[in-house]
Amino acid sequence: MTDPLPLERVESAVRKLAAVQEEVGKLVVGQRDIIEGTLTCLVTGGHALLEGVPGLGKTVLVRALAQAVALKFSRIQFTPDLVPSDIIGTTVIAEDERGRKAFTFQPGPVFSNIVLADEVNRTTPKTQSALLEAMQDRSVTVAGTTHMLAEPFCVLATQNPLEMEGTYPLPEAQLDRFLLKLHVTFPSHDDLHRILDRTTGDADPTVRPVMSHEELLAVRATVREVAVARHVQDYAVRLLEATHRDRPGANALVKRYVRYGASPRGAQACLLAAKARALLAGRVHVSVADVRAVALAALRHRVILSFEGEAEGITTDQVLTETLATVPESV
Amino acid sequence: MKRAAVAMTSASPNANLSRALRSVTARVRVQRAFEAWVLLAAVVCAALIARALLGGANGKLSALTWTLAGIGPLVGAALWALRAVPVLPVARAIDRAIDAPDLISSAVSFAALPAGEQTPFMQICLAQAEQASAQLVPSRALSLQRPRALPALCALSLGLIGLSHAPSLAPVATLAARSPAQPALDADTAAAFANELDALKTQPLDPEAAELVAKLNALLEGIAAGTIDRAQALAELRRLEEKLQSLLASDPMALEAALEQIGRALAGTPEAKPLERALSENWPEAAQELKRLTERVAAGKLSAEAEQRLAKSLERAAGERASAGQQAAIDEAKRELDRLLRKQDEQRAQGGQQERQERDERLLKRKERELDELEREQEQAKAAERELDRLQRELDAASKALNEKDKQAAADKLQNAANELERAARQQQSRKQAGRLAEQLAQLRAEIAQRRGEAGQAGQSSSGDPSDSGSPIPLSAQRFGRMAQGNPSGGEGQQGAQPGGAGGQQQQGAGQGQQPGEPGSGERLAQLRQGGSDGAGGQQTGPLEQSGTSNDQGRGDGAGLGGKPQSGPATAGSGQHVDTRIEGEKRGGPSRSEVIFESGQRGFADEGYAKVHDDYVRHAESVLERERIPGGYRYYVRRYFQLIRPRESARDSTQGAAP
Numbered sequence: 001m002t003d004p005l006p007l008e009r010v011e012s013a014v015r016k017l018a019a020v021q022e023e024v025g026k027l028v029v030g031q032r033d034i035i036e037g038t039l040t041c042l043v044t045g046g047h048a049l050l051e052g053v054p055g056l057g058k059t060v061l062v063r064a065l066a067q068a069v070a071l072k073f074s075r076i077q078f079t080p081d082l083v084p085s086d087i088i089g090t091t092v093i094a095e096d097e098r099g100r101k102a103f104t105f106q107p108g109p110v111f112s113n114i115v116l117a118d119e120v121n122r123t124t125p126k127t128q129s130a131l132l133e134a135m136q137d138r139s140v141t142v143a144g145t146t147h148m149l150a151e152p153f154c155v156l157a158t159q160n161p162l163e164m165e166g167t168y169p170l171p172e173a174q175l176d177r178f179l180l181k182l183h184v185t186f187p188s189h190d191d192l193h194r195i196l197d198r199t200t201g202d203a204d205p206t207v208r209p210v211m212s213h214e215e216l217l218a219v220r221a222t223v224r225e226v227a228v229a230r231h232v233q234d235y236a237v238r239l240l241e242a243t244h245r246d247r248p249g250a251n252a253l254v255k256r257y258v259r260y261g262a263s264p265r266g267a268q269a270c271l272l273a274a275k276a277r278a279l280l281a282g283r284v285h286v287s288v289a290d291v292r293a294v295a296l297a298a299l300r301h302r303v304i305l306s307f308e309g310e311a312e313g314i315t316t317d318q319v320l321t322e323t324l325a326t327v328p329e330s331v
Numbered sequence: 332m333k334r335a336a337v338a339m340t341s342a343s344p345n346a347n348l349s350r351a352l353r354s355v356t357a358r359v360r361v362q363r364a365f366e367a368w369v370l371l372a373a374v375v376c377a378a379l380i381a382r383a384l385l386g387g388a389n390g391k392l393s394a395l396t397w398t399l400a401g402i403g404p405l406v407g408a409a410l411w412a413l414r415a416v417p418v419l420p421v422a423r424a425i426d427r428a429i430d431a432p433d434l435i436s437s438a439v440s441f442a443a444l445p446a447g448e449q450t451p452f453m454q455i456c457l458a459q460a461e462q463a464s465a466q467l468v469p470s471r472a473l474s475l476q477r478p479r480a481l482p483a484l485c486a487l488s489l490g491l492i493g494l495s496h497a498p499s500l501a502p503v504a505t506l507a508a509r510s511p512a513q514p515a516l517d518a519d520t521a522a523a524f525a526n527e528l529d530a531l532k533t534q535p536l537d538p539e540a541a542e543l544v545a546k547l548n549a550l551l552e553g554i555a556a557g558t559i560d561r562a563q564a565l566a567e568l569r570r571l572e573e574k575l576q577s578l579l580a581s582d583p584m585a586l587e588a589a590l591e592q593i594g595r596a597l598a599g600t601p602e603a604k605p606l607e608r609a610l611s612e613n614w615p616e617a618a619q620e621l622k623r624l625t626e627r628v629a630a631g632k633l634s635a636e637a638e639q640r641l642a643k644s645l646e647r648a649a650g651e652r653a654s655a656g657q658q659a660a661i662d663e664a665k666r667e668l669d670r671l672l673r674k675q676d677e678q679r680a681q682g683g684q685q686e687r688q689e690r691d692e693r694l695l696k697r698k699e700r701e702l703d704e705l706e707r708e709q710e711q712a713k714a715a716e717r718e719l720d721r722l723q724r725e726l727d728a729a730s731k732a733l734n735e736k737d738k739q740a741a742a743d744k745l746q747n748a749a750n751e752l753e754r755a756a757r758q759q760q761s762r763k764q765a766g767r768l769a770e771q772l773a774q775l776r777a778e779i780a781q782r783r784g785e786a787g788q789a790g791q792s793s794s795g796d797p798s799d800s801g802s803p804i805p806l807s808a809q810r811f812g813r814m815a816q817g818n819p820s821g822g823e824g825q826q827g828a829q830p831g832g833a834g835g836q837q838q839q840g841a842g843q844g845q846q847p848g849e850p851g852s853g854e855r856l857a858q859l860r861q862g863g864s865d866g867a868g869g870q871q872t873g874p875l876e877q878s879g880t881s882n883d884q885g886r887g888d889g890a891g892l893g894g895k896p897q898s899g900p901a902t903a904g905s906g907q908h909v910d911t912r913i914e915g916e917k918r919g920g921p922s923r924s925e926v927i928f929e930s931g932q933r934g935f936a937d938e939g940y941a942k943v944h945d946d947y948v949r950h951a952e953s954v955l956e957r958e959r960i961p962g963g964y965r966y967y968v969r970r971y972f973q974l975i976r977p978r979e980s981a982r983d984s985t986q987g988a989a990p
Contacts, residue, residue: 005451006451006452006455007451007455010452010455225450225451225452226452227437227441227450227452227453227456228437229433229436229437229439229440229441230440231419231433231436231440232433232437283432283434284452284455284456284459285433285434285437285438285441285452285453285456286433286437287432287433287434287437288432288433289432289433290432329423330419330420330423
């Protein structure tokens with residue numbers, strides 16, 4: 001009855017993903033959710049926005065991930081004086097062997113498989129939009145010529161939630177392009193010990209590439225094959241609807257503090273991330289628990305609070321936590 | 332999901348999954364049935380307890396109730412269990428049991444899809460679900476829980492059992508389904524009535540009254556033994572009351588009045604003086620006096636002159652008609668009525684003032700009522716005359732014999748008259764016993780009706796009862812009254828022993844101003860029911876007359892009862908209670924009807940009317956308390972008595988007269 005090939009693909013994907021997690025774990029202590037989130041974005045073709053104070057290992061994480069999957073990695077430190085061409089590239093006059101000069105396209109750092117956009121909110125909206133266009137279209141247009149980005153293409157952007165002076169917060173439309181928004185939390189006491197042990201000794205852990213480019217693409221395909229039962233999908237839909245103040249299922253917090261609920265992209269993100277999570281767990285079907293586990297990361301940057309909510313210091317995490325508590329798993 | 336269930340039952344590859352779902356579904360049904368049964372049983376228990384406490388069931392209905400109580404929850408539980416069980420919750424329960432998040436539920440969902448739409452991953456999921464469900468232990472998926480309503484059911488069941496075994500709660504006895512009848516009274520109350528009846532039986536009884544007493548006694552014994560239920564008791568009471576009507580055909584008071592008139596006709600004859608006094612006080616004594624007079628006539632001890640006087644007195648007595656004076660009053664009332672009618676017609680013809688016309692109409696109606704009352708009194712007086720007709724004929728014959736100097740014949744006729752007087756005395760005694768018996772019946776009926784919340788029904792059935800004017804007091808109130816007097820044994824108290832004091836008006840003082848007597852229990856009860864604390868004697872009106880100097884009679888300075896009756900323990904007998912005997916003056920005041928009649932003529936600023944009014948108000952209040960009367964009607968009753976209250980001058984003079 002069972003086709004052995006899919007099952008083997010599933011088992012292979014599970015093994016590879018576990019290996020990647022293990023390799024990344026050599027450099028990054030703890031932060032399993034962040035590792036899983038970034039890996040989810042990688043295997044689903046999405047992008048992640050990592051939010052956390054400096055020094056929590058965001059860059060290390062992205063770099064380790066890129067090394068583990070043997071992908072081309074580039075890092076862009078966003079500053080206020082950064083211009084779009086600094087990211088996407090520009091045409092320059094190049095002289096060939098014969099001495100002839102011609103305009104040639106010099107690709108920017110965005111032409112990588114994994115792009116680390118460090119402190120993305122420190123650059124101007126114009127530069128931000130250049131990156132975000134690349135994220136959406138997976139192509140850049142320079143001097144009238146469209147250049148396709150490599151596959152897989154994954155942007156892992158970071159931003160510092162504390163130093164808001166001189167920053168340009170990403171507009172909601174651009175935030176919506178990120179599959180997940182991950183909160184990088186401060187390490188626990190034990191994790192801090194382990195970080196010190198690893199980084200202050202003579203040990204120099206290195207990350208081995210455990211997943212090839214092709215294998216990653218195969219895993220991507222496998223993720224999309226993960227089955228979703230109707231009642232699980234229905235839960236994701238009800239969860240999304242519950243973030244809208246004018247929809248049934250909206251709780252009191254949503255009705256009071258939410259201006260706009262999550263877009264349909266939020267449900268897509270939920271389900272895709274849930275599929276990846278199911279595959280990471282070795283399952284071929286998505287459970288409601290998977291949806292619940294990824295809901296915060298998938299929806300927190302898609303819910304727009306009202307002025308009253310912001311004035312009251314309400315966070316989208318509070319709203320979504322309440323929503324998760326009030327939406328029944330089955331009806 | 333239903334499609335999924337169908338697909339799985341027909342598809343052998345999913346046999347384990349299907350079996351697991353069926354077994355858990357069965358457990359869901361069992362749990363549902365258990366929950367529903369417990370809940371329904373608790374509701375039924377609560378309903379039975381409420382019904383028992385409210386006391387709305389008889390034995391036959393109780394059996395039906397028990398049948399419904401037993402079968403209803405079972406049927407309800409079965410119906411509830413047979414409702415469709417959704418597959419998804421069952422599948423999720425299995426998921427939780429095997430710790431496979433949404434494996435079975437997803438498999439059920441995938442199985443619902445056509446085979447062509449099932450992806451390889453879905454098939455993998457189905458296979459995994461089939462494998463996992465093979466090891467399923469249904470009890471782990473859904474362990475039978477204790478119903479939430481079980482503690483409530485236990486508590487209610489215990490309460491129900493306790494109530495059904497509590498002997499003091501009569502209505503609950505029906506819940507045992509062994510007692511077919513609803514007890515009419517508790518044993519104590521029935522025994523108290525029997526004691527009252529025993530007091531009646533100690534006196535010589537007329538055969539008919541004795542028979543009624545025996546029947547009432549048997550009824551009380553049946554009630555006490557629980558063999559007669561409420562409905563039977565009320566029916567038997569009605570039968571007894573109907574029989575009593577024949578005994579109470581004529582008014583004993585009218586008979587007394589007629590005899591008193593005969594006695595007055597004998598006035599002025601020294602030989603008949605003792606007879607005259609006895610006729611107004613004690614009829615057996617009067618018969619003895621008449622016999623003594625007969626002996627003197629037969630022995631020739633009377634002088635010729637005395638014989639002549641006696642003959643004339645006897646002739647006057649024989650011709651005395653009690654209704655004659657009333658006929659004059661009736662004629663006068665009719666004339667007054669005609670005059671008013673003519674006046675009203677003239678006013679209408681002249682188009683007089685509407686206010687004046689209305690006033691005249693009111694006056695006209697009042698006159699009509701008075702005329703009816705007078706005619707009724709005349710009828711009673713005529714009935715009394717008929718009973719005394721033989722006596723008067725014998726007196727007439729004796730008079731003629733004396734005139735003819737035939738002493739022996741006169742003595743024979745006088746002897747016959749004495750015998751007739753004895754017979755009348757016995758009949759009068761019998762009527763009074765019947766009156767007391769009627770009171771007993773009315774009290775018993777009121778007690779039964781009050782206990783079953785059917786006071787209204789009892790009130791309707793007693794509206795035409797001649798004994799009802801005596802305002803039967805619930806026995807519990809009577810017992811309380813006796814306890815308050817320091818006499819919890821329930822005796823009769825020091826009721827006036829005279830004929831005029833014993834019968835009839837139980838709310839009024841039993842003693843009569845014109846006769847020496849002590850305040851009776853009825854008077855004290857009247858005070859208790861009013862919650863009065865002043866100990867005022869109230870109205871000591873007798874059956875015929877009201878003494879103008881009788882206000883002080885029956886006055887006690889003890890007790891000082893306050894608040895509502897039946898609301899506290901018996902007052903200790905340590906009060907400074909002093910019984911006072913005061914001789915009332917005979918025929919010192921107008922009769923009650925005269926008082927009212929005169930008040931209607933001259934206005935309500937009359938001392939006598941004030942006393943009568945208080946009496947009426949008390950009676951009305953007691954009826955309002957006892958009977959089920961709509962609130963709106965209560966207002967009109969009270970308002971009526973407010974409007975006819977005596978003027979302050981009369982009240983002040985009345986109160987001022989009391990020390």
